[in-house]
Amino acid sequence: MRSDVAQPAAIVLAGGLALLGGALAFEHLGGLVPCEMCIWQRQAIAAALVLATLALVLTSRAVAALAAVAMLGNAAIAGFHAGVEQKWWEGITRCATTPSGGSTADIIGAILATPLVRCDAIPWSLFGISMAGWNFIIASIIGALALWRLKA
Numbered sequence: 001m002r003s004d005v006a007q008p009a010a011i012v013l014a015g016g017l018a019l020l021g022g023a024l025a026f027e028h029l030g031g032l033v034p035c036e037m038c039i040w041q042r043q044a045i046a047a048a049l050v051l052a053t054l055a056l057v058l059t060s061r062a063v064a065a066l067a068a069v070a071m072l073g074n075a076a077i078a079g080f081h082a083g084v085e086q087k088w089w090e091g092i093t094r095c096a097t098t099p100s101g102g103s104t105a106d107i108i109g110a111i112l113a114t115p116l117v118r119c120d121a122i123p124w125s126l127f128g129i130s131m132a133g134w135n136f137i138i139a140s141i142i143g144a145l146a147l148w149r150l151k152a
Contacts (some may be wrong), residue, residue, distance in 0.1 A: 004149075005061050006056060008147070008150045011149060012052040012146045015141075016045045017049065020046070023135075032123050032124060032131075035117040035118060038081070038132070041132070041135055044071075044077055048070035048074060052067040054067075068150065069143070071139050071143035072139070072140065072143035075139035078133070078135035082132040085120055085121070085132060085133075087120065
């Protein structure tokens with residue numbers, strides 16, 4: 001395997017798995033329900049993971065670069081989310097989930113059972129930095145490091 005592809009792809013793969021694993025641990029072990037922007041971040045990480053895996057399989061520098069860019073896309077979403085949490089700018093205004101199907105009573109029951117998770121609230125922080133803020137910092141480092149290794 002070409003190291004000029006393997007190393008950057010492995011950086012995105014390992015970093016993305018750590019970020020996603022951390023998010024899932026906070027959700028399933030810590031009980032922190034994700035908001036809609038948290039889900040967007042997870043989707044960007046998943047795209048980066050798929051692209052990094054493809055880069056390893058295809059030994060493609062272009063796909064490895066796309067994986068790094070997808071990780072930077074996650075960082076951008078996380079940065080936006082962190083700004084919403086800090087009230088630096090307005091966030092999204094729609095509901096995160098909309099139940100469908102079943103009777104009216106089933107839909108109302110599903111709505112009432114769904115936890116309200118606001119994107120502008122900070123459910124957890126460390127050293128004054130929220131989860132979205134940490135995601136921004138870590139994903140930026142992962143994406144930049146992978147691109148830097150591609151350049152080398």
